[in-house]
Amino acid sequence: MTALDPVQDGSPAMNSGDAHAPGSARIFRLFGWTVLAIMTAFLINNYLTYWQNLPGVQPIYGGVANGSMSIIWSWFQLAIYAGLILWGFAYVMRSDRTLREDSARISNINAFLIRAAFFAVLIVGLVDAAISFLRVEGFLANVVGEQLAEDLGKSRFRGAYVHMPLIGLSVVIAAFTRTLGFTWLALLVVIAELMIVIGRFVFSYEQAFLADLVRFWYAALFLFASAYTLLEEGHVRVDVFYAGMSTKTKGYVNAFGSVVLGMTLCTVILFIGMGGKQNIINSPILTYEVTQAGFGLYVKYLMAGFLGVFAVTMLIQFVSYFMDAIADIRGEPGGRDHSSSAAH
Template identity: 55%
Template sequence: MQATSEAEILSPPGAPAPFVRYFGWATLFVLVAFMINNVLIVGYDYPPLTSLLGEVADNRAWILLALYASALVAAAVMIVRTPHRALRYDARLISNFNAYLIRGCFFAVLFVGIADATIAFLRVEGLLERLVDADLSRDLLRARFVGPYVHVPLVIAGFVVALFLRTLGFFWLALMIVAAELLIVISRFVFSYEQALMGDLVRYWYAALFLFASAYTLLEEGHVRVDVLYAGFNPRRRGKVNAIGSILLGMTTAWAIILIGLGSKQAIINSPVANFEVSQTGTAGMFVKYQMAAFLAIFAITMLIQFVAYLFEAVADARDEPGHRDHAAVTH
């Protein structure tokens, strides 16, 4: 690992932009508090914060409120303890963590896809009873067993592997999607054999590829930028435009997806995940539909995290701080 010099860690002479740093880090800490609250509400039947406005308040709601307050305090403490840390150094820390998060998700869907497709094939062909005992064979027909006892350990394994393998693996995932689609074509037109699980696997990996890669593409300035003015701006003006856009467009959109999808126990992401929802093909397909709903949350969360890093980089550009990353952005 390349050592980080003191010049890269410390901000240049002048104001170290504490308000920008606080806004960014407070956003991330509040995101963590929101996700903890979501688990408590969905998994442990905690009341929502709105219950505090009722005539009889549930005391457990105060715990949720305390988490948000703690998040804001924790962000303030971080800024006070690191008053001279450079914006670009913060951006790099956040981007590195986000890259690990995306890597973990990639390996998770890789492991889950292979394992669940294998189980689905054995289930459809009636081979489970020959390989495992009757109780386990019966359990593998239930999504509520496969989810927590098969998928969750594989997801954990994916994040462990991501600690040691630094590649993001999107090219490999794209290759596996092509291979899976090719297998469908060969089996359908050559052997006249097709099962619902084959299409489920392609859709599962295809959704992961596009939703997980979005934050990494933002990091590399790979998204198509449609403009008539931006290409002619100098770096400082581009930084100002990017900073404003990160807040008003990027972070706002990410928060909207998070709040709509995870805003209540019956929200469009929470409900299928909590119930381990499966597709209409039932036991003939894979049991991963609930994870595909969660992909939307992962997309919004990783994009929000990356937009915070992008905001720090943009403000550093606007302040003409050293270390500018010269991306070859695509413009039309």
């Protein structure tokens, strides 16, 4: 017998209860939580290395250190990986959760992250658009004073003292809500587009911050909703063969795709985007990069971060999807009806 097929032909009927025993699923739970532990450690070390100027783990393996701090900090950063992996191992060994229970828990954590990201782009977009409107019309100094108006024209100040507190507020709001709100975000994109059209063709009024706002929300709508779409099996898939498969075979397909295609893609995005100070995600965020339009939104650096949010949320959801697929292979009860996705 294997962990995937614990009941074989000719086995006593009493063994069927062992097929769904949480203990026999621990190897797959351990794999999933280890992936999440490594991802979390990577993100923490990315912050410590490029925002707090710690040397990173590269000096341990003969690589170039970031900054001039002692290599002791490199060992500390390496210990973060070990500590989180051990925490995942301890969690799996101490708990008797089923694969579906772990899958649901991971998916709920991911939903919280997506909610926080949604509220962040909503609130930051509205507040930054208001600031940009007041600046371009010359009202900002009258509202907040000359010095603060001048500071708000600097991307580092606006990012650190306006955007970051608003993102923190968004995390708090996400903790007390249960809706993802993508429908409302799509509606706001349409309203913003309508404002551009009416302003341009009726009032001959057009400003760069309006177009920036549409791009900001539109990018968030597609990148942040991807993980939720995966959960609901809304992504396009080739169903010529899949629709006719048994639940167990679909589980094999989904497990293979989650690991080989999904997790691999997300890992590549994270390493390419955040593997160094000048990489495509880290560089814009570190410098609070903005567009060339001086009176546009100061959110270009956040849009670079959208790619990181996409990779993280999709990786988390792929781990959840993997566990659910293994549960299908093992015949655990409580699975979803995959036949409803045949239309996709």
